[in-house]
Ligand SMILES: NC(=O)C1=CN([C@@H]2O[C@H](COP(=O)(O)OP(=O)(O)OC[C@H]3O[C@@H](n4cnc5c(N)ncnc54)[C@H](OP(=O)(O)O)[C@@H]3O)[C@@H](O)[C@H]2O)C=CC1
């Protein structure tokens with residue numbers, strides 16, 4: 001029988017840990033964790049994610065601040081807001097939702113966030129810590145951190161002898177995911193658009209992670225029988241069966257057919273997505289504990 005991972009349930013258990021850590025920090029240190037989410041422009045999908053993040057931050061008991069800037073915001077205005085949030089002692093985590101509108105450069109903005117407030121784990125200091133195997137000193141990118149929770153629940157902490165294939169090499173996901181799997185002793189292949197014979201590479205994977213952004217690209221004959229398949233992709237596609245003009249979310253994995261071959265698989269929606277938001281809350285409470293000079297909880 002194939003196990004379909006319930007990402008919402010796993011995320012809920014992470015959120016429970018965050019909530020209780022938030023209460024402890026407030027009663028014992030008088031500190032309320034604070035998260036600032038910045039969004040520029042009107043992209044509806046980005047607004048949906050951002051409101052979900054802000055809502056969850058409130059539910060965790062955080063001070064939750066959302067900054068919605070018009071799409072014509074200048075680089076200088078955005079940089080000034082980040083500088084203000086860096087200096088604000090009530091804010092422990094800063095997230096700038098990506099992608100930014102085309103006229104803005106995201107890299108200088110991300111690198112201007114204080115590493116200790118970079119709850120997205122995108123600052124070079126945090127990315128560098130993950131790359132050098134210092135997993136407890138910095139902040140780990142939320143989506144790979146969430147995907148690793150599923151990996152640990154399936155295989156434990158030590159992936160010795162297991163082959164892992166990550167499709168995608170973005171700084172937000174693919175690179176840190178590969179680094180985390182490597183740190184856990186897996187033998188890791190990072191595949192991308194220039195990879196030769198991707199299906200054959202994937203068939204070698206005991207752990208297959210897809211983060212491409214192409215609807216249902218991974219087919220059943222790419223999956224090694226018994227593999228753990230983690231689907232990170234979020235693709236909105238037409239769903240005429242639900243009515244005219246309707247859409248639905250699908251991942252990068254052709255779920256039904258791959259579920260017949262895999263032993264454990266994550267669905268979309270309800271898999272990695274809810275974990276991303278939960279790990280953002282986890283990173284925020286970790287940042288707040290460190291700022292207060294306390295040992296943060298483990299996730
Ligand atoms: N569930 C969640 O919480 C999150 C979901 N996502 C989703 O994950 C997906 C990936 O996100 P992200 O990493 O930011 O995306 P990027 O677009 O930055 O990266 C996509 C990667 O896929 C590779 N790729 C593209 N086409 C192919 C192909 N035909 N064969 C093999 N590899 C290919 C690219 O290769 P190359 O480098 O050569 O161009 C690139 O490395 C998206 O659907 C995104 O929405 C992302 C973050 C969080």
Ligand SMILES: Nc1nc(=O)c2c([nH]1)NC[C@@H]1CN(c3ccc(C(=O)N[C@@H](CCC(=O)O)C(=O)O)cc3)C=[N+]21
Pocket residue numbers: 048049052095096097098099120142143234249268269270271272273274276277
């Ligand atoms: N700076 C930055 N950090 C990010 O982490 C970041 C980002 N920018 N830009 C966009 C991507 C995408 N992303 C998702 C988060 C949650 C869901 C999520 O909760 N998905 C639900 C479904 C939501 C729905 O129904 O629309 C699910 O998969 O079950 C999806 C995608 C974070 N990203």
